[in-house]
Amino acid sequence: MKKLLVAMLGAALLLGACGAEDTEEPPADEDDIDTEETDEAAGDATYDAANGEAVYQNQCLACHGGDLEGASGPGLEGYDVDTILAAIEEGPGTMPADLVSGDDAQDVAAWIADQ
Numbered sequence: 092m093k094k095l096l097v098a099m100l101g102a103a104l105l106l107g108a109c110g111a112e113d114t115e116e117p118p119a120d121e122d123d124i125d126t127e128e129t130d131e132a133a134g135d136a137t138y139d140a141a142n143g144e145a146v147y148q149n150q151c152l153a154c155h156g157g158d159l160e161g162a163s164g165p166g167l168e169g170y171d172v173d174t175i176l177a178a179i180e181e182g183p184g185t186m187p188a189d190l191v192s193g194d195d196a197q198d199v200a201a202w203i204a205d206q
């Protein structure tokens with residue numbers, strides 16, 4: 092009985108390992124950064140919060156306040172990721188455009204939207 096259990100466990104582990112490899116390989120081979128970024132933006136849960144907070148402190152805090160309460164710029168509570176990304180790209184009013192880009196922009200937008 093014990094042997095059978097061990098054999099079944101072993102088979103399950105093997106199957107699990109193969110399954111994981113199968114699903115991971117295609118995206119890695121494609122080398123398509125754009126798709127990965129869209130996935131991250133859509134899946135709110137997966138972003139680098141520590142990086143987002145660091146980017147906010149370096150690039151946004153001076154105008155938008157330490158608690159998103161606003162300073163020379165407006166408070167940033169209640170904004171969704173897309174609006175924040177658009178603001179980063181366009182630079183509304185006196186806000187400079189393109190302060191951050193790529194993963195930094197995704198992370199900081201997701202971090203702000205989560206606060």
Ligand code: HEC
Binds near residue numbers: 153167170184185187
């Ligand atoms: C130099 C000051 C300054 C910095 C730095 C700055 N902002 Fe702004 N931001 C502003 C001002 C001013 C506005 C209001 C613009 C307007 O609507 O006239 C604004 C508006 C916004 C808005 C609102 C846009 C809307 O549609 O209502 C968002 C979101 C935003 N900023 C995000 C950011 C993020 C994220 C960063 C850091 C990457 C950042 N800002 C850095 C000054 C700044």
